[in-house]
Amino acid sequence: MANNTSIPKGTRDFGPEEMAKRNYIFNTIKDVFALYGFQQIETPAMETLHTLMGKYGEEGDKLLFKVLNSGDYLNKISDEELTDRNVLRLATKLCEKGLRYDLTVPFARYVVMHRDELQLPFKRYQIQPVWRADRPQKGRYREFYQCDADVVGSDSLLNEVELMQIVDTVFTRLGVRVQIKINNRKILAGIAEVIGASDKIVDITVAIDKLDKIGLENVNAELRDDGISEEAIEKLQPIIALQGTNEEKLSVIRDVLKTSETGLKGVEELSVILNTLQTVGLKNEIQLDLTLARGLNYYTGAIFEVKAMDTPMGSITGGGRYDNLTGIFGMPGLSGVGISFGADRIYDVLNALDLYPEEAVGATQLLFINFGERETAYCLPIVSQSRAAGIRTELFPDAAKMKKQMNYANAKHIPFVAIAGENEINAAKITLKNMATGEQRLVTPDELISLVNQ
Numbered sequence: 001m002a003n004n005t006s007i008p009k010g011t012r013d014f015g016p017e018e019m020a021k022r023n024y025i026f027n028t029i030k031d032v033f034a035l036y037g038f039q040q041i042e043t044p045a046m047e048t049l050h051t052l053m054g055k056y057g058e059e060g061d062k063l064l065f066k067v068l069n070s071g072d073y074l075n076k077i078s079d080e081e082l083t084d085r086n087v088l089r090l091a092t093k094l095c096e097k098g099l100r101y102d103l104t105v106p107f108a109r110y111v112v113m114h115r116d117e118l119q120l121p122f123k124r125y126q127i128q129p130v131w132r133a134d135r136p137q138k139g140r141y142r143e144f145y146q147c148d149a150d151v152v153g154s155d156s157l158l159n160e161v162e163l164m165q166i167v168d169t170v171f172t173r174l175g176v177r178v179q180i181k182i183n184n185r186k187i188l189a190g191i192a193e194v195i196g197a198s199d200k201i202v203d204i205t206v207a208i209d210k211l212d213k214i215g216l217e218n219v220n221a222e223l224r225d226d227g228i229s230e231e232a233i234e235k236l237q238p239i240i241a242l243q244g245t246n247e248e249k250l251s252v253i254r255d256v257l258k259t260s261e262t263g264l265k266g267v268e269e270l271s272v273i274l275n276t277l278q279t280v281g282l283k284n285e286i287q288l289d290l291t292l293a294r295g296l297n298y299y300t301g302a303i304f305e306v307k308a309m310d311t312p313m314g315s316i317t318g319g320g321r322y323d324n325l326t327g328i329f330g331m332p333g334l335s336g337v338g339i340s341f342g343a344d345r346i347y348d349v350l351n352a353l354d355l356y357p358e359e360a361v362g363a364t365q366l367l368f369i370n371f372g373e374r375e376t377a378y379c380l381p382i383v384s385q386s387r388a389a390g391i392r393t394e395l396f397p398d399a400a401k402m403k404k405q406m407n408y409a410n411a412k413h414i415p416f417v418a419i420a421g422e423n424e425i426n427a428a429k430i431t432l433k434n435m436a437t438g439e440q441r442l443v444t445p446d447e448l449i450s451l452v453n454q
Contacts, residue, residue, distance in 0.1 A: 010134070010142025017361060018347075022145075024360040025174070025346055026127055029147045032170045033125040036162060038149050041124050043106040046097045053098075055105045055298060055328065057202070063132045065142075066095035099131035103148040104298070104322070104338060111152055111336075112329040120153030127343070140314070141344055148319075150338030152326070157269060160302045160321065161276045163339045167306055167317055168282040170341065175355045177309040178284050178316070183292040184270050185299045185320070187253060190263015191290075194256060195235040200228050208240060209293035216240065239290055246274050246288040253290065269302060298322040304339060311352040316345045363392065366452050367409045368418045370396040378425050379418070382445045389449045409435060416452050 007013065014022060030040075046067060053061055074082075077094070100106050103126045111118065127147045134140055149166060151159045164180060171178045185205070192201040203226035207219050214222075219240075223233050239256060242249055250271055257263030270288065277286060294303045301321030308316055319339030326334045350356055366386055368379045379395060386393040394414075396405045409417050419431040419440075430448050433440045443451065 008142065010136035010140075012141065012143075016363065020361040020363065021350065021356050022343065022347055024356060025343055025350070026145075026147065028173050029170055029341055029343075030125070030127065032166055032173065033147075033149050035169070036123075036149075036166055038123045038125040041107075041110065041126055042128060043100070043103070043110055043126070045099060045129070047100050047106055047109065049096060049098050051109050051329075052101060052105060056101055057206070059206070060101060063134055064101055065099040065131045065133050067097040067099065068094055069096055101132060102130050103128060103146050103340065104150065107148070107150055107338075108152075108322075108326045108336070109329055111334070112326055112331045115331060118153075121151050121159075122153055123149070123151050125149045144345075145343040147341035147343050148338055150336055152334055152336035155335045157272050157302075158276070159337050160273050161280070163319065163337065164273070164277055164282065164286065164304070165280060167304070167339060168284050171306070172283045174346070174350065176346075176349055176353065178306050179309055180282070180284060180286040181289040181292050181305045181307070182270065182273070182286060182302060183289055184266035184302050185293075186262050186266025186269065186301060187257065187290065188266075188293055190257040190260035190266060191236070191239055193260045193263065195232040197228050197232040200226060200232075203228065204236075205293035208236075208291050211240065211291045242290055246286070249288045249290065250274075266301070273302060294318060294320060298324065300324060302337070308349045311349055313345055313349055313352075315342065316349060317341045362413070362415075364394045364412055364414045365391050366393045366416045366418060366448075367405070367412075367414045368393070368395040368420070369402065369405050370399050371421055372399045375420050375425070379420050379430075382418070382420075382430065382448070385445055386449055386452070389453065391449065391452050418448060 033040075049064070049066065052064055056063075074094075107124065107126065111122065125148060127145065129143055129145050131143050134142060136142060149163065151163075164182075167178070167180055188205050189198070189201055192198050192204050197204060204223065207222040207226065210222070211219050220233055223236075224230075239253070242252060244252070250267060254264065254267045257267060274286065274288070289305075292303060292305055294305065299320040300323040303320035304318060305315045306317035307313070317339060319337070321335065321337040323335045324332075326332070326336070368383055370376055370379075376395065376399075383393055383395050396408065406417065408414075415435055417433045417435060419433065421431075424430055424442070427442070429442050429444055431440055432443050432448050432451060441451070
């Protein structure tokens, strides 16, 4: 019988070497989050659909994985409803829960539920998987990890500055050159206002956010399909195509939006962020991009997106400010701002650029050969001494042939092998073999530890 074992499309298995690489990414990000005073929380994989629906826009709602109710989930469904096959109506009766789409909405729910326990401003980070019923393709998965950092309870733009510093620090530590793109949803709202299409702000942002993916002509076609007038589309063209330094772009857009109070507020917010970042100094480029829209409806202020410079890949980090999100859950007036690192895409970038340091992905450093009971009894205290010194150490569990044990060491890329036979035991020493050079040395246990730790 053929083996049909498989995993769902858009998901992946990760073996030991891959997990070592992923943990290098997670640990790097965690260390930077902690450096800036963020604390870790976790939320359930499932949330109620009441929590999730309506928070990501119409397109986002379509990508939610819904979970069938337990038990007899057809109990309350009539034959007529089944025959009608109205998927949306059926889903509301069949499903009460869904897999989380991101970590931000669950975080907002967490803040509202735990409001009395939190010290504001509350700085949290969260590293967990999320799920989206998207079409799998290169760099896009249905299950993937996000690494989020958010601050709630503060309106200060210093939070945006700090988040950009976190992005810069993380990618500098990972060795990835990135471009940090920044914009402001108030500027986008102002643009919609001055071109006479304020009521179409969502359609405009969704369309222009696809500029890099589908090109200007297709963006304009989508705007027409959304009912935006030719006059408004024409006015939008020079804004989308605006070039120059960040200061030059701000100057031009400030003049374009001079009749929009909302738009000018967005310009001033960006000016503060960019000017402050100049004083702290980033190692990576930050670029004002007026086509950056980020499709999620809950953003209300500054928005960010990060792309790798040296390999083709979509956004590997994104985020922004969301002033109204907790209000949806009954806690109005609490502002928040956050970023999300796409760990799976970062993993692919580091693989493509071969940027993993050897010590980060190395597993066992030292293998003790097993010749039998007497030799094992001699080696075990030295194995313990080696581990106490921080050396990742194995003792082969079986007294197998020497060739098999050496093949094991080679297959796992173990750099050192320790050999203790009768001669070594009589001399109270160990033969240490460097697997890369083939060199062998007779050493004491203390010398062994010193050599492996070099």
